[in-house]
Amino acid sequence: MASPPQATVENPRVLPPNHTHTTFAQFIQRAASVCSPDNVTPTICTPCTTRGSSSPRQSYVCPRDVGEVQSILRLCNELTMPIWPYSAGRNTGYGGTAPRVPGSVALDIGKHMNKILEVDVEGAYALVEPGVTYMDMHKHLEETGLLKELWLDVPDLGGGSMIGNAVERGVGYTPYGDHFMMHCGMEVILPTGELVRTGMGALPDPTASSRSDLRPDQQAGNKCWQLFNYGFGPYNDGIFSQSSLGIVTKMGFWMMPNPGGYQAYMITFPRDEDLGAIVDIIRPLRLTDPLSESEQDEIAKKLKLGRWIFYGAVYGPEPVRNVLLDAIKGAFLSIPGSKFYLPEDRDEPHSVLRTRAKTLQGIPTLDELRWVDWLPNGAHMFFSPIAKISGKDASMQYEVTKKRVREAGLDFIGTFTIGMREMLFNRQDEEQKLKARWPIRQLIQDCADRGWGEYRTHLALMDQIANTYNFNDNAQMKLNEKIKNALDPNGILAPGKNGIWPRGYDRNTWAI
């Protein structure tokens, strides 16, 4: 099947491969009979690309419950319709809600399925549906008084969904910052429509057998589903992360019990060349907090900031915090010119330290959206390489990246977490868009040549990045493809995601 459609009047670009207006209309009609017409928004297939027009660029289907997700998947298999699921659709920097294969139907899982199903203080966990955002969860903890007991870990922006972020292996800043590692138990619909619960969820709750009137997804979960992640036998959860092997409809998360105290801080360093020394100090302290950089010394001076800034927090009762803070100061303040600040020491408007002080205790904010307001209509594309935590490697990575971004004449914001970089461009400016892509394509290669790879990427770069993970004649990709074809024989779920093309799609034809 499947080669890229040509944009002609008869077959506009927005139609999925191998579909005609007639077969597409048939899908829309049947999807509407599953989810009700209100929950199906077809694209208007005008004979041009819809970019810049107000008609939707994708067709959207919003299932109302898990049973409807299953029905839609079965329908997609029947009609070989590619589908692209998302939870909140705030995947900014990585492609938003756009699919890899043009014309794929967008499946908005979170619109109706947005309930916090459980927050358990004793077990320090939550069970949520796809639409639950960090903001929602924070509000819930606040309103129920549970914030006293449980802390959330949030990414920089609080508008995304807990499930969407975690399945993409997003990160936050507290000790619970590896969101996928801190998940416990999933409910997943396989591409062919079967519903699986992973970990202890595979062991039925004793109450379930007496409720045969309920669909499986409505049955109470095992009491240990959110307590013990592995269950018995192969641990499958990982294959549903950054993947196209299933649609997650419920997911459990461990939450941090209130650590008994908290102190955010910031340390500034005057010189660009300090980076190496800073990273070497961080490593043995085993801190994984972010470093930020402001591109211009002037700004740095005006804002009373350094060229490099280290943000961090310590957790625990006061005597514990004091010991930790002393160790941190002792180590960092050895760098000449460095300065230590607490949030109350910074009075500028939009203080990043004050924002971080929130983020580092799990209070979601939208403050960092301001990063992209630097340009009118600012947009951005993330470039997120992984490198060794060593001063030498960090400095080298910083130099390599800055060089390419400058060559492209773009602005550059660099932050290190375990290594993340961000790049700004004006999204309505085609030239700027291409400008942004060029250095990234170069950078992917520059990095691969040094043994660095990316942890996550924008749609447009998935193939290229997947292709850098090519050890032993692409052995990993061949494994991924085998599993993909076994679980999704018709290749309907998110084809092309992260470079994995189902049988029937020719990866060369589809390359962008």
Next chain:
Amino acid sequence: MASPPQATVENPRVLPPNHTHTTFAQFIQRAASVCSPDNVTPTICTPCTTRGSSSPRQSYVCPRDVGEVQSILRLCNELTMPIWPYSAGRNTGYGGTAPRVPGSVALDIGKHMNKILEVDVEGAYALVEPGVTYMDMHKHLEETGLLKELWLDVPDLGGGSMIGNAVERGVGYTPYGDHFMMHCGMEVILPTGELVRTGMGALPDPTASSRSDLRPDQQAGNKCWQLFNYGFGPYNDGIFSQSSLGIVTKMGFWMMPNPGGYQAYMITFPRDEDLGAIVDIIRPLRLTDPLSESEQDEIAKKLKLGRWIFYGAVYGPEPVRNVLLDAIKGAFLSIPGSKFYLPEDRDEPHSVLRTRAKTLQGIPTLDELRWVDWLPNGAHMFFSPIAKISGKDASMQYEVTKKRVREAGLDFIGTFTIGMREMLFNRQDEEQKLKARWPIRQLIQDCADRGWGEYRTHLALMDQIANTYNFNDNAQMKLNEKIKNALDPNGILAPGKNGIWPRGYDRNTWAI
């Protein structure tokens, strides 16, 4: 194919399904030409079961390098030979080196491949081959002076292999006690012989391309292979744990940087009924250290112990430790009659606290082998259920288990970690062996009826336990089978492991 062989003269029980002496001899001969005859030990197929005799119960093949593992797997596919890999073969309590399908060839991966490939202090990780035991690693750290920098996490017994324990998702007692969670990067041979490196290992090291004389497994790994676990795309590592989908030939482990101080302690509680209160105290303290029980009050008194004992340790510099110890004492000593001890307070020989004081700082011991010396020729079978960390659930689980073990007339040692139980029997006494199985079969059902499942199990119980994880008409098992059949189309790798039967094996015929 494959129904269980009948033990006759022509086809003794030790031959694998669908093999004759001739085809088996053919395999042995070809395996010997791969690994050299010294490394192949055929079973002597006397026309009786070999139990009790001195002839080997299995045929063993000991590949000398990764290339030979690949060749043996290809040979197994060609001749449909079931094979059962292990690393050190110390899987005591869970079946040792025995395979699930009688007659399967044992693949001893660790005999020759037993090198510590790397210990990196800056990154706090190690990369090892299958034969490396906890003892080996400890010795290495001691001899190289690295113990000052890096701590190991060890299970109760130090004779097992780091890889064998971790792939079975074994546990230890320090903050790095979840050995599978703390692994980072694998090299795996798929059942069909392909070599895959997971995570960042999939991204070639830049030096590799210049060394085309090396086999892929001999190429240097990516510098971030042991630093960042996920890499890009689906995270596959979990499917190689408790599984029959691959043979792990290298694996990375995160190690605990020396926490800057350490204090082990023990608290005793006088009464059986204290268990509920103890568990309720542990939960909010978020401690995951083990609780041990001595079955008899007399022993307890004689040894100056209580009916329940809590062992733990705090890590960090002294002021941090003091804060933590105060919180722990404050919480536990509210239980009447409870007593707090440091290692120096206990002078009995074989002090469990002194053993734990080692284990809790990652020094491997074999002391707990004494647990099974209680009976002459003592052996044991682990029963390891998972329950909610709540006083009520722990007490209930304790009662349910003790009742069944007593009904069977066996001794009982109970320890809680996240829930582990152990049971003693005399391994040369057939009656005792059956006695040990009966309560466990009962217990599996008793537990499933309450929503509790096991995290790991003995060979003899794999089918029954897998079958309790049967949510939604065994959806998880069907997923496991799909993946198994996709990756191992001839069903040669560890068929039946954890209840997963490849296509061609009828699970009902093979049930035990």
